[in-house]
Each structure stands twice: as structure tokens, then as C-alpha cells.
Amino acid sequence: MRHRAYAAAAAVPDPEIPCITVADLGILRSVDIVDGVAVAKVTPTYSGCPAVLAIELAVETALREEGFEARVERVMSPPWTTDWITPEGRxxxxxxxxxxxxxxxxxxxxxxxxxxxxxxxxxxxxxxxxxxxxxxxxxxxxxxxxxxxxxxxxxxx
Ligand SMILES: [Zn+2]
Structure with a gap:
């Protein structure tokens, strides 16, 4: 169940660069099932980037479409760096x-x-x-x- 939730969240495209997913960017930290709720942890790329809210909403929507109760938590630490972009993402x-x-x-x-x-x-x-x-x-x-x-x-x- 956790794996299915992760796959749904990981497939969400970046709203600014639709060819790349949140998993490729390295900003999707984890997806866990907590008391029946899929909790996705997301680290924003650039603080103040307007895409952050769009990404969080898209991840939550993708999880709900998979049939999960969903919540997205923003994790600020450690801060994202471009080193987190996967080789496939590059x-x-x-x-x-x-x-x-x-x-x-x-x-x-x-x-x-x-x-x-x-x-x-x-x-x-x-x-x-x-x-x-x-x-x-x-x-x-x-x-x-x-x-x-x-x-x-x-x-x-
Ligand atoms: Zn050239």
C-alpha cells in the first residue's frame, strides 16, 4: 500500500518542467501510511518559488486519485540542493x-x-x-x- 502511494506521488510532474517528475527532482522525500493516511514529505526546491504550492497540491491530488486519504508535509531541513536531482532527471x-x-x-x-x-x-x-x-x-x-x-x-x- 505504501509502495502504491509512493508510485502515485513520484509520478507527479513538475508544474514548470513537465518532462521531469518530483521524484526526478529529488524533492519527494518519502511517502508513509500513518493511521490510514498517505503522508507525503516534500522539500521545496527554492523557497519562495510559486511552484511549491502547485507541487504540494498536485502530489495530494495524485494520492487522492489513487484512493488514499492524503496529506502533504513540507520538510525544510535538510535543504534541497541541485545534487538531489537524479541522474535520470539530469x-x-x-x-x-x-x-x-x-x-x-x-x-x-x-x-x-x-x-x-x-x-x-x-x-x-x-x-x-x-x-x-x-x-x-x-x-x-x-x-x-x-x-x-x-x-x-x-x-x-
Ligand atoms: Zn550550443
């Missing part, structure tokens, strides 16, 4: 034309406030940031100087 982001975040923990450049962003379309490392904010506040707009294609970069936090 592939989906790249396939969708969004540069997956560089792993913050192993990037020397991050120490200097620089981010190496490879073009998701042609793979070239020559890219430039056009705007701090892309299609949503969670992403930055970049452009590849090799193939001239603009793309969204999922910001590393």
Missing part, C-alpha cells in the same frame, strides 16, 4: 533543452562564483549568461556562443 532536463545544474560540491569554479554551463543542444562549453532570470525565477537564461541557441539553466543553489 538526462531529462538536458533532453528538454535545459542545462542540468553543475554539481556544486565538486566544482572548483563555484568557489570563485563562476559556473561552467555547457550548451544542452550542442555541448559546447562556450556559453554566456544573458539574464539572471529565465522563463521562471528558478532558471537563468543563457546563450551558446557556438550554436547561438538560447537556453534555460537550472540555477545551482
Amino acid at each position: 538526462e531529462k532536463l538536458a533532453a528538454y533543452g535545459i542545462a542540468p545544474p553543475a554539481a556544486a560540491s565538486n566544482s572548483i569554479r563555484a568557489l570563485f562564483g563562476e559556473t561552467q554551463v555547457d550548451c544542452p543542444k550542442c555541448g559546447a562549453p562556450e556559453t554566456e549568461r544573458v539574464s539572471e532570470f529565465g522563463s521562471t525565477a528558478c532558471k537563468a537564461l543563457y546563450r551558446c556562443t557556438a550554436c547561438r541557441e538560447p537556453f534555460d539553466y537550472f540555477k545551482c543553489i
